[in-house]
Amino acid sequence: MILRAPGHRRFTILVAEDDPRAREALDSSLRDDGHCVIVASTGRQAIDMAPGGELDLVLLDVGTDETDGLATLRALRALGHLAPVILLTAEATLQGAREAMGLGAWDYIAKPVELGFVMSVIQEALECTPAPGRAALCVP
Numbered sequence: 001m002i003l004r005a006p007g008h009r010r011f012t013i014l015v016a017e018d019d020p021r022a023r024e025a026l027d028s029s030l031r032d033d034g035h036c037v038i039v040a041s042t043g044r045q046a047i048d049m050a051p052g053g054e055l056d057l058v059l060l061d062v063g064t065d066e067t068d069g070l071a072t073l074r075a076l077r078a079l080g081h082l083a084p085v086i087l088l089t090a091e092a093t094l095q096g097a098r099e100a101m102g103l104g105a106w107d108y109i110a111k112p113v114e115l116g117f118v119m120s121v122i123q124e125a126l127e128c129t130p131a132p133g134r135a136a137l138c139v140p
Helices: 020-031 043-049 071-080 094-102 117-127
Strands: 011-015 036-040 057-061 087-091 107-110
Touching: 011 020, 011 043, 020 036, 020 117, 036 043, 043 057, 043 071, 057 071, 057 094, 057 117, 071 087, 071 094, 094 107, 107 117
Parallel strands: 011 036, 011 057, 057 087, 087 107
Antiparallel strands: none
């Protein structure tokens, strides 16, 4: 699946996932599609690694560490990041979904989930929330 906008613009995507296999699958799939991927294994790392306002999309695992996905989302918004955020969780709850959406999350997805489905949600978010004129942080 190619996640490219018209004109084949590359996207900068932050992936915060504590499961090494899931993190590698997301990283590999997104890089294979030509995107710049910033990878973190914890919410704290994601916050520390997030470049100022230069993200096109954030994919967060809700249960990464003491800085869970919802806290990470709050921190990224407080830092001025406006990119769409997709939350993944193994412990989906209605309260968690409501809080995520209240914080402006694009989607809240219960695990286990197929990689193809996550990639389609990512594509939808990227197509629907363009950031014109913003270049990817990585170069080929």
